[in-house]
Amino acid sequence: MKNMHSDWNNEAEQLELEKQENMNKMGMIPFWKAPQGETIIEVMSEHPPEDSNFAGKKDIHLLIDGEEKKWTVSKRSPIYREIVTAVANGQQKFKLIRVGLKADDTRYSLVAI
Numbered sequence: 001m002k003n004m005h006s007d008w009n010n011e012a013e014q015l016e017l018e019k020q021e022n023m024n025k026m027g028m029i030p031f032w033k034a035p036q037g038e039t040i041i042e043v044m045s046e047h048p049p050e051d052s053n054f055a056g057k058k059d060i061h062l063l064i065d066g067e068e069k070k071w072t073v074s075k076r077s078p079i080y081r082e083i084v085t086a087v088a089n090g091q092q093k094f095k096l097i098r099v100g101l102k103a104d105d106t107r108y109s110l111v112a113i
Contacts (some may be wrong), residue, residue, distance in 0.1 A: 003077040032069035034098045042093045043083060086112060
């Protein structure tokens with residue numbers, strides 16, 4: 001019997017490739033969701049925060065592992081204020097620490113590096 005799991009993996013990989021190709025054709029940048037734990041981020045200061053499609057939120061351009069991503073953050077969030085203040089003062093590279101899984105228990109810490 002053929003391994004059906006690998007067929008599903010192949011299909012998932014194909015869908016991801018098609019998504020990336022379409023985004024590249026349209027000039028879109030993939031969005032990023034901060035994982036739990038520590039991530040090294042670099043804020044692309046040449047791209048100021050832009051209004052998101054979501055009310056009260058801003059999209060911040062980041063470099064993560066050499067790839068450009070957008071991170072949508074609430075303008076009322078303390079992490080947004082920390083990032084804006086730090087970048088305005090010339091800092092671009094940070095260690096972002098996320099603790100929590102849901103909106104009501106997630107907390108971020110930002111450490112300049």
